[in-house]
Every structure is written in C-alpha cells, then in structure tokens.
Amino acid sequence: MTVLDVRAVTKVYGQGAATVHALRGVSLTVERGEYVAIMGSSGSGKSTLMNILGCLDIPTTGQYLLDGVDVSRLNDRQLALVRNRRIGFVFQSFNLIPRTTAVANVELPLAYAGIKAAGRRRRARGALDLVGLAQRGDHEPNQLSGGQQQRVAVARALVTEPALVLADEPTGNLDSRSTEDILGIFDDLHAAGRTILLITHEDDVAARASRLIRLVDGQIVTDVRQQRVPA
C-alpha cells in the first residue's frame, strides 16, 4: 500500500537572476509502515520537500499523490482537512502556540476536526501520556524544557492518529538525552506500524530508520533500505 507517491516534483523560488531551484525533479514512493530518514546538507532542498509532502507548500511542477489522491486538485478546505486528518507534522522549532497549556496545544488539531470537548481532552491526555508528559499537561510552553516542548509537539502530531508522520529535524534543537526520548517515541510508532518521514543531519539519528535517502542540490542521489540500528 503506497502512502506517498511523488512524481518528478520540482520547486523553483524567485524569478530572473534570483531564481533558486530548490528541487530538480524528485521522484519517490513510500509504502505504509516505512521509517524513512532524509539527509542532505543545508540547501539540498530537504525542507522544501518536507513542506510539499506536508501540504504546506505546492510544487512548481510534478505530481504528489497522498494515499492515491492528487493533492494539487484539492481546494483550500480539502487541503486543510488533509493536513488535519492524514498528516502529523513535527517541526524543528516545536511551534507550540504560546500562552496555551500543553493539553490545549495537543487538543488543537482535534478542535479543528470538530471533536467534542470531553473526548478531545481524553485523547489529548492519552497522547501526552504516550510521550511521557501526562503530569505536565497544564504547563504552558515557556514552563517546559526544549525536549518536553518537542514531546508535546509530537503528541500533537499523533493525537489525530495520522497515517503519515513528518518530522523536520525534530532533534535539531535538542540535547542528546531529549533526542533519545524523541527517537524512542518514533521507534514505538514505527513498531506500531505508522509511516514516518524524518529529516536529519545526524548519522546516528538516520541509522534508526529503515530506509535512507540522501538529497544533493534538489535531487535524490542515494535511496537505500538499511538494517535498523536499535537504540
């Protein structure tokens, strides 16, 4: 079962002399349950790819099929629905909403999905429990450490039970201990059969994935399946 099907996607920013070719024809398919790490130096286009995969950005040319549906044909409302139901996004900079408790942050995608308050709270608490922050639900982001904030963000990405979890350098801003926490959660998710795409700079993070893709100058140079290195 193919979750992602990317066909000859390019992305061009700017015009004239300032034109930047962020992606120069990327094709890629990801099957359900795969754990994919994407590596590449800064400027290789990996974040651009991730934004397109997360339906936050649109490709200049090429096709992107999510669960067999061509995303470019969806209107604004349908795109919002896809982002809400199918995709869980984890950002490098956590992107929690300030002055809002951890539970309320985790509840947010459920609120946009139209789930009633009681069920929402229960599921948000459950997701926080999953990342080991059940006791910290009433803390606001500025009362949490970076690792804890990222775990809240992961809980928020998981709470809608999306088919696809996208993580854009989720451990980039974290110390080694918090990195271990986050990767442990991803391991569990992988074991539970979720599809995970993760961008990283670090080899030991990439080693945890079952497939490794390297991007150079907006093109895939290697794409190998590998033996996972357990923690």
Added chain:
Amino acid sequence: MSILEVLRFAVRGIGANKLRSGLTMLGILIGVAAVILLVAVGNGSARQVADRIEALGTKTLTVQGVGGSDALTPTVADALDDPVLAPDIASVSPVTSTQATLTYQGTEHSVQQLVGSTPSYFAASNSPVGAGTAFTADDVTQGRPVVVIGQTVADELFPGVDPVGKEITANGALFTVIGVLDEKSSASGFMDANDVAIAPLTAVRQALTGYGALTSIVVEARTPEKVTDAQAQASLILSQRIQTPATSNTQPYRIQNASQLLQTQTETADTFTTLLGAVAGISLLVGGIGITNIMLVTVTERTREIGIRKALGAPRRAILTQFLAEATMLSLLGGGLGVAAAYIGSNFTIVGVRPVIVPSSIALALCVSVAIGLFFGSVPANRAARLRPIDALRYE
C-alpha cells in the same frame, strides 16, 4: 469548531494583551458613550423647551402690543369675543400686568407679575386655583379689590398661615386674598411661574396701572387643533379694529401661538441633537479605525501562530471567524461599557441640561459597535485567513 470554541479563542486572544485590548476598547467606549450621552443631552434640552412652552398652554394665543403701542384696549378684547366672527375662540382674557410690592403685616414681597384680568384667565393660562376660590365676573364688573396669589407669594408673605381672607396691600392699595394658585412646575429658568398674583382687571386698572393700554390679550381656542383657525379669526378681527399707523409698515400688535413656538423650538432642538449625534458618531468611527489598527498589529504579531494553526489543519473559515470574533468582542465589550458610562453620565446635569436617554440610541450605538467590529475586523481577519501556511510559518 463550535461557536463556543471560537469565542474561547477570542477571549484568550483579547486576554493575551490586556493593556492593548483595554485601550482599543476605550476608543469604542468613548465613541458609544459620546453618542448616547450627547443625543441624551439634545433630547433633554428639547424636553425642557417643550415643557416650558407647554406650561404656557397649547390652546392659547397671546396678542401683544408692539413697541409701546396703545392699540390693545378692553374694547378690542371684547370684540374678539364674538361667537359669529370667531367661532373657534373659547375665551378672551384682557391682561394688564405690572410689578408690585405686596405687604402683609410688615412683611414685604416684590411680586414679578401682578396680573389684572378676567376669570377666564385662570383656565387660559393654565393656573387652577388650589385653596380658596377664584374671583368671579361679578367681582370684575364691581371692581372688587380681591386677589389670588401664587405659591411663592403665599410662602413669602404667609409662612405657616392660611392666606385666604387676609388683607394685603399692593403698592399701597388694599386687596383681600381669596385664593391660592396650585403650584406650577417651575421648569422655566428665567422666571418663577409661582411668583404671581392675579386680581380683577378693573381693580388693578383702578388702583395700580391706570386706564391705559392692556399689556396683552390671552385668547383661548376651543381645542388645541383649532388654534390655527382661532388665530386666523383673531387676526381678521384685529386688523379691522386696529389701524396700522401710516408712518410704519409693521402692525402695532403681534399674535403668538404656543404650539407654533413649540414646533419651531422642537425643530431647532432636533437639528441640535442630530448635530451632536454626528459629532459623537465621528468619535465612534475613530474608535473603529483603532480596532482595525490593533487587529492588523495582532495579525502580524501572530502570523506564526496562524501558520501553526493552518499546518494543524485549521480551515480558512476557522481563522477568519477567530479574528472576526476577537474584533467584534472588543467592540461589543467597549460598546457595553460605553452604554454603562453613558448611563452613569446621564445622572449628572450637563451644561444646565438634564440628559434624557433615548432608548433607541442605546440599541443603535450597540448595533453600530458590533457592525464596526465586523466591518473593521474583516480586513485583518481576511488577511490572516488568506496567509499561505508556509509563508506564515516562515514569518519571523
């Protein structure tokens, strides 16, 4: 997203920066309070004028001599009382009035108006007799020195004593008090309506004013609707009776009509109210622009948050309603507080006018403040809703 959810987000958004929200609300508060209060002041002064004029009686016409003319005589007054030529005139009261000093057992009081007239004057001038009786037509023909005094006079000369039956002197002439007028509402600022004494015309002329011209003639129409007809009839008779002197081109008399006066005054007051309301409306508009300004700042400040919300699957409509609800809530809260402020303010007398709140102005001001929230909030809210998620997320 339920409505409740949207409102909760809005409350949180407003609470996030209390000082800024408070100041924005203050703009609307001042605008709404100004509209309600200034309209109330305009309305209050219109009321005051109307009260004053109504105290004169809406059925009456007053014929006054102009420029010391001696055209008005009791003969002219009798001529007006003509059921054939003037069927709509109910009564005619010739009036001569003068200032006089009243004394009773050494107490002196200078009465503003000592009126000499006929019994019909009591009804025509809206001054019913409370204690005692009014004088009769017979008293007028006989020229009996009797007098009916106003409440102020009674209080001044007879503190704690029943004045009926007592004898007083007016500029040295002896009069017997036979009645006291009911207290009149003294809304008029320039004159105390209760500082008056009314005596038979003949007695006053004989003892005090002499047999010159009358001060005025008070004509009462049969009904308030007939006032215009009565005025036409009166002016016809007067034009026959009184010759305009060849040396001047103006009539030596003037007919004043209370209801006309009332109408003119009401129109003036309405213009005044509209003007005040318009000025206040401008301040409400300025408050509205304040909301747009602050909401634009808020949207810019929270661009990243909007990006996050969109990345989590917030549809455009959810973002739009969130910011619209925030703007509307700001303006509605400001409006509500403005109504409260206006309500408190209306308890005080403003430039000599007691404001009377017009209920519709409250409804209007509140509706306008909601409309302002929706209208002025829609620009920033739209801007927020249209942001592309990736642009919003990248915004620093």
